[in-house]
Amino acid sequence: xxxxxxxxxxxxxxxxxxxxxxxxxxxxxxxxxxxxxxxxxxxxxxxxxxxxxxxxxxxxxxxxxxxxxxxxxxxxxxxxxxxxxxxxxxxxxxxxxxxxxxxxxxxxxxxxxxxxxxxxxxxxxxxxxxxxxxxxxxxxxxxxxxxxxxxxxxxxxxxxxxxxxxxxxxxxxxxxxxxxxxxxxxxxxxxxxxxxxxxxxxxxxxxxxxxxxxxxxxxxxxxxxxxxxxxxxxxxxxxxxxxxxxxxxxxxxxxxxxxxx
Amino acid sequence: xxxxxxxxxxxxxxxxxxxxxxxxxxxxxxxxxxxxxxxxxxxxxxxxxxxxxxxxxxxxxxxxxxxxxxxxxxxxxxxxxxxxxxxxxxxxxxxxxxxxxxxxxxxxxxxxxxxxxxxxxxxxxxxxxxxxxxxxxxxxxxxxxxxxxxxxxxxxxxxxxxxxxxxxxxxxxxxxxxxxxxxxxxxxxxxxxxxxxxxxxxxxxxxxxxxxxxxxxxxxxxxxxxxxxxxxxxxxxxxxxxxxxxxxxxxxxxxxxxxxxxxxxx
Numbered sequence: 001x002x003x004x005x006x007x008x009x010x011x012x013x014x015x016x017x018x019x020x021x022x023x024x025x026x027x028x029x030x031x032x033x034x035x036x037x038x039x040x041x042x043x044x045x046x047x048x049x050x051x052x053x054x055x056x057x058x059x060x061x062x063x064x065x066x067x068x069x070x071x072x073x074x075x076x077x078x079x080x081x082x083x084x085x086x087x088x089x090x091x092x093x094x095x096x097x098x099x100x101x102x103x104x105x106x107x108x109x110x111x112x113x114x115x116x117x118x119x120x121x122x123x124x125x126x127x128x129x130x131x132x133x134x135x136x137x138x139x140x141x142x143x144x145x146x147x148x149x150x151x152x153x154x155x156x157x158x159x160x161x162x163x164x165x166x167x168x169x170x171x172x173x174x175x176x177x178x179x180x181x182x183x184x185x186x187x188x189x190x191x192x193x194x195x196x197x198x199x200x201x202x203x204x205x206x207x208x209x210x211x212x213x214x215x216x217x218x219x220x221x222x223x224x225x226x227x228x229x230x231x232x233x234x235x236x237x238x239x240x241x242x243x244x245x246x247x248x249x250x251x252x253x254x255x256x257x258x259x260x261x
Numbered sequence: 262x263x264x265x266x267x268x269x270x271x272x273x274x275x276x277x278x279x280x281x282x283x284x285x286x287x288x289x290x291x292x293x294x295x296x297x298x299x300x301x302x303x304x305x306x307x308x309x310x311x312x313x314x315x316x317x318x319x320x321x322x323x324x325x326x327x328x329x330x331x332x333x334x335x336x337x338x339x340x341x342x343x344x345x346x347x348x349x350x351x352x353x354x355x356x357x358x359x360x361x362x363x364x365x366x367x368x369x370x371x372x373x374x375x376x377x378x379x380x381x382x383x384x385x386x387x388x389x390x391x392x393x394x395x396x397x398x399x400x401x402x403x404x405x406x407x408x409x410x411x412x413x414x415x416x417x418x419x420x421x422x423x424x425x426x427x428x429x430x431x432x433x434x435x436x437x438x439x440x441x442x443x444x445x446x447x448x449x450x451x452x453x454x455x456x457x458x459x460x461x462x463x464x465x466x467x468x469x470x471x472x473x474x475x476x477x478x479x480x481x482x483x484x485x486x487x488x489x490x491x492x493x494x495x496x497x498x499x500x501x502x503x504x505x506x507x508x509x510x511x512x513x514x515x516x517x518x519x520x521x522x523x524x525x526x527x
Binding site: 022024025026027028029031032033035036039040042043046047049050051054055173174175176177178179181182185186188189192195196197198201 | 280281283284285287288290291294295297298301302304305306309310313314433434435436437438439441442444445446448449450454455459460461464
């Protein structure tokens with residue numbers, strides 16, 4: 001465990017050094033992320049200048065969905081999304097060979113090779129939006145806050161499993177860019193309450209493509225409107241998906257043939 | 262002869278789009294997901310009120326669907342090829358041959374634009390057949406002409422802005438930062454996600470003055486006949502201004518960039 005923490009620390013610090021090497025790029029990329037976050041927030045708040053609810057949710061409740069999406073998405077991107085994104089390049093160019101020769105789990109190396117420090121910094125305004133959203137609710141019970149935190153972490157685990165599945169596809173096909181972008185676009189749908197989609201799609205996003213579990217479940221738990229059966233379902237789903245994704249990764253790794261490094 | 266070489270580029274780019282079919286299909290699914298998200302969002306918002314921020318429900322649904330068409334036509338897939346060519350030195354091959362790099366790059370984008378437009382027409386047709394949304398379509402021929410002219414200008418505007426952001430790789434390796442900022446501004450302030458008149462007056466005025474609103478919002482306003490004669494003239498004046506300015510900026514930066522360009526190896 002200590003070995004992995006040490007390796008993670010070295011990788012993260014190396015990434016930071018590489019990123020701030022071009023300070024202009026670094027700050028512009030953060031600016032771009034803030035522009036995106038800010039404009040979607042502006043869009044949502046502007047809609048509420050005209051209507052009192054969206055799919056039965058008030059302004060505060062809708063903002064909670066958006067704020068929760070930001071936190072989960074940023075955590076996933078900061079911790080492991082970039083590493084999985086570059087898997088296709090590493091496999092294609094043969095750099096993945098180096099992952100296999102070290103006495104360390106290649107999945108760990110692949111996932112955590114790149115820590116996105118820019119996303120870590122955008123966590124600050126995202127957390128600010130979340131705290132502001134919390135302040136719009138009166139008397140939030142500590143239990144709901146605790147359950148919310150657990151389900152947010154649970155959501156990040158599900159996102160991890162999905163990314164592992166997609167990254168594993170790189171051992172079968174050289175082009176997986178759109179698969180990752182598809183995951184991102186599905187995540188973006190969770191910026192709004194999933195009730196806007198109507199029943200068939202809402203069930204799809206809950207049970208087949210668990211985007212609702214990742215974002216909507218924590219928000220609904222905080223609001224005290226999430227059925228207990230669905231809470232257990234969320235935890236069971238994440239356990240199953242993490243287990244299945246690692247199994248799939250290990251099986252897919254056997255298909256890897258080096259492109260020479 | 263001149264046309265033949267670019268026709269070859271076009272054909273190869275067309276084939277390249279379909280090279281990885283699964284990846285291509287996933288790209289189309291992404292487009293459908295965004296279309297569904299916007300459709301269901303606005304349908305939900307317009308559930309009770311008959312009119313909001315100057316739009317009725319049929320108008321906003323038409324806005325979303327037609328906006329999707331315009332997006333496919335105007336927003337070509339922007340990859341790292343200019344930055345890659347500059348960083349790797351492969352640009353030298355284009356500079357030493359009788360080929361105009363901008364036109365070559367435009368023709369490559371044209372192939373992907375037309376492919377995506379065809380797919381968008383197919384997807385939207387299926388969507389309309391299945392969902393049967395209430396639409397408000399264009400009926401006046403002058404509006405068609407204005408809209409087509411504006412779309413042509415929008416394609417040039419996007420091309421010049423996109424190429425300019427790629428040229429910045431002469432000064433910054435890969436130029437990720439400026440390209441990302443530009444892409445975010447284009448995606449969120451062009452009017453694709455929402456009509457800009459949804460926003461508070463100050464935000465609307467500011468964003469409407471930027472070039473990005475002339476990529477989708479202005480052509481859509483023309484399509485839906487939402488502008489009077491004065492608005493049309495002012496709009497075209499501003500759009501042509503931004504096209505010329507972006508072209509001049511692109512040309513200036515390209516010439517300056519070539520002076521500092523150096524290729525190592527290759």
